[in-house]
Amino acid sequence: MSGIVVFREETPEDHPAIRELLSAAFKRSGEADLVEALRKDGDLVFGCVAAVDERVVGYAALSRMSAPFPALGLGPVAVSAAHRSKGVASALLRWSLARARDDQWRAIFVLGDGAFYGRFGFRPELAAGFGSPYAGPHFMALALNGALPAKEGRVDYAPGFGQLRP
Ligand SMILES: CC(C)(COP(=O)(O)OP(=O)(O)OC[C@H]1O[C@@H](n2cnc3c(N)ncnc32)[C@H](O)[C@@H]1OP(=O)(O)O)[C@@H](O)C(=O)NCCC(=O)NCCS
Secondary structure (H helix, E strand, O other): OOOOEEEEEOOHHHHHHHHHHHHHHHOOOHHHHHHHHHHHHOOEEEEEEEEEOOEEEEEEEEEEOEOOOOEEEEEEEEEOHHHOOOOHHHHHHHHHHHHHHHOOOOEEEEEOOHHHHHHHOOEHHHHOOEEOOOOOOOEEEEEOOOOOOOOOEEOEOOHHHHHOOO
């Protein structure tokens, strides 16, 4: 038992553990169903797993969005209760942002808490010009590989998100 947290891309062997983690963290199955729908539709670009001794303790999903430039939607993000407040979600985000940057994506959009996501550079003002069902103060964007190529237009999460209740 090393206790060391390893960050890596998900593999098919992780799928049951990811379902279990998401269902426990959100106390419902909607987010786990969403990730499975994204995989099935080919819209999951990558999922980042945090693992301790080969057990999945954290997860972040990045999916293809419809946008005026190559953009990813971030979420769901979850860490198992026993491993919270130790920086696991922050490290998952740093891993995911670096991967998205390396793969030449131009933006990541997220709907979430400004105080948390603001730490990684997400800003509501960057998302404000874009039409989305999630438009509002909690809808944020992060530019990758330079400034956003456009400041307005329509951005939509992958169709799998349509089944998720708020
Ligand atoms: C939100 C969550 C992923 C944070 O994971 P974590 O590994 O504890 O996060 P980190 O240790 O990197 O950062 C902790 C900080 O996150 C922030 N945070 C924790 N829970 C939060 C929440 N529900 N909303 C917003 N910010 C939150 C706090 O500022 C916290 O700071 P603190 O440790 O000083 O109290 C985890 O609490 C979780 O899985 N919650 C249930 C699922 C969820 O709400 N996911 C986010 C929406 S997609």
